[in-house]
Every structure is written in C-alpha cells, then in structure tokens.
Amino acid sequence: MHNELKESYQKIITAVGEDANREGLLDTPKRAAKAMEYLTQGYRQTLDEITNKAVFTSDADDMVLVQDIELYSMCEHHLLPFIGRCHIAYIPNGKVLGLSKFARIVDMFSRRFQIQEQLTHQIAKAVEEVTGAKGVGVIVEAKHMCMMMRGVEKQNSSMRTSVMLGNFRSDPKTRNEFLQLIKG
Numbered sequence: 001m002h003n004e005l006k007e008s009y010q011k012i013i014t015a016v017g018e019d020a021n022r023e024g025l026l027d028t029p030k031r032a033a034k035a036m037e038y039l040t041q042g043y044r045q046t047l048d049e050i051t052n053k054a055v056f057t058s059d060a061d062d063m064v065l066v067q068d069i070e071l072y073s074m075c076e077h078h079l080l081p082f083i084g085r086c087h088i089a090y091i092p093n094g095k096v097l098g099l100s101k102f103a104r105i106v107d108m109f110s111r112r113f114q115i116q117e118q119l120t121h122q123i124a125k126a127v128e129e130v131t132g133a134k135g136v137g138v139i140v141e142a143k144h145m146c147m148m149m150r151g152v153e154k155q156n157s158s159m160r161t162s163v164m165l166g167n168f169r170s171d172p173k174t175r176n177e178f179l180q181l182i183k184g
C-alpha cells in the first residue's frame with residue numbers, strides 16, 4: 001500500500017502544477033503516504049483487538065458517561081478532515097468497559113473515510129456490542145473542513161449527530177439524563 005500511495009501523491013503534486021522534484025517536495029509523497037496510512041489505520045483494526053478483553057464484570061447499573069473524547073476523521077465525500085468531540089454514555093448490564101477503550105473505539109472508526117452520521121452509528125453499535133449494555137447514547141459534534149475551507153466557507157458551523165439505542169431510545173428519562181449530564 002505504501003508505494004501505491006506514494007506514487008499517487010506524486011501524481012497529485014504534479015497534477016496541481018507543482019514541480020515534484022523541487023527540494024521542499026522531494027520527500028513529500030513518502031511523508032504524505034505515511035500520514036495517510038496512519039489516518040486510515042482503522043481499516044486494519046477490529047473491535048476485538050482494540051478492546052482486548054478490557055470488559056469487566058460489574059453490578060453497577062447507573063449511567064456511565066465518557067465526555068469530550070477528541071475525534072479526528074475524514075469525510076468520504078472530499079477526503080478532508082472533520083474534527084470534533086464525542087460523548088458516549090451507556091447503562092451497564094453486568095459488564096463495564098475500561099475507560100481508555102472508548103477512545104480507542106472512537107479512533108478505530110474515525111480512522112476510516114466517513115460521514116459523521118455513519119460514524120456516530122458505528123460507535124454506538126460497537127459500544128452496545130462490546131458491553132451488552134441496556135442502552136447506549138452517542139453524540140458527535142464536529143466541524144467539517146469541506147464546509148470551512150471550500151464550498152460555502154462557513155467557518156463557524158458545526159454539525160451535531162446523535163444515536164440512541166436501547167433504553168436511551170425508548171425511555172425519555174434516560175435520554176434526558178444523558179443530555180443534561182453533557183450540558184453540565
């Protein structure tokens with residue numbers, strides 16, 4: 001993959017009218033390929049591998065909230081970044097997941113080409129699958145470079161998506177508790 005990416009970046013540099021052989025750009029295809037490999041490593045990861053048995057038995061049944069997880073992804077329409085924050089809440093059903101694993105789940109799905117709606121859904125389904133939770137709520141707030149740097153050039157707009165599963169969907173009280181907690 002690395003060489004293919006490298007050659008592709010070389011072509012992009014030439015296609016925009018640059019001299020791919022000038023000093024400042026000489027190693028750019030190599031560096032860009034490496035960066036792109038990193039930013040898409042989610043394609044080569046699985047949920048099993050990243051959560052790596054960090055699921056613990058617990059009789060806790062109160063809402064667990066992990067707030068303000070940084071999120072960096074790329075939109076599948078323009079391959080430009082969208083960046084923001086993710087809030088995840090769930091109600092345990094006998095099992096809890098190690099704290100750092102939520103960030104890993106967010107990273108795994110973010111490091112694929114995405115639309116935000118789909119990303120939010122994938123994170124929620126993954127948390128549900130790994131924990132067997134009674135309910136999961138996920139909110140993503142992000143700014144999209146394809147809106148800010150090109151097109152309509154709206155620098156201050158952000159997009160908010162949410163997915164509610166299980167009792168977050170069926171019980172307004174649970175959902176409201178989540179929404180109140182992330183405000184507070």
Ligand SMILES: [Zn+2]
Pocket residue numbers: 075076077078079080144146147
């Ligand atoms: Zn886009």
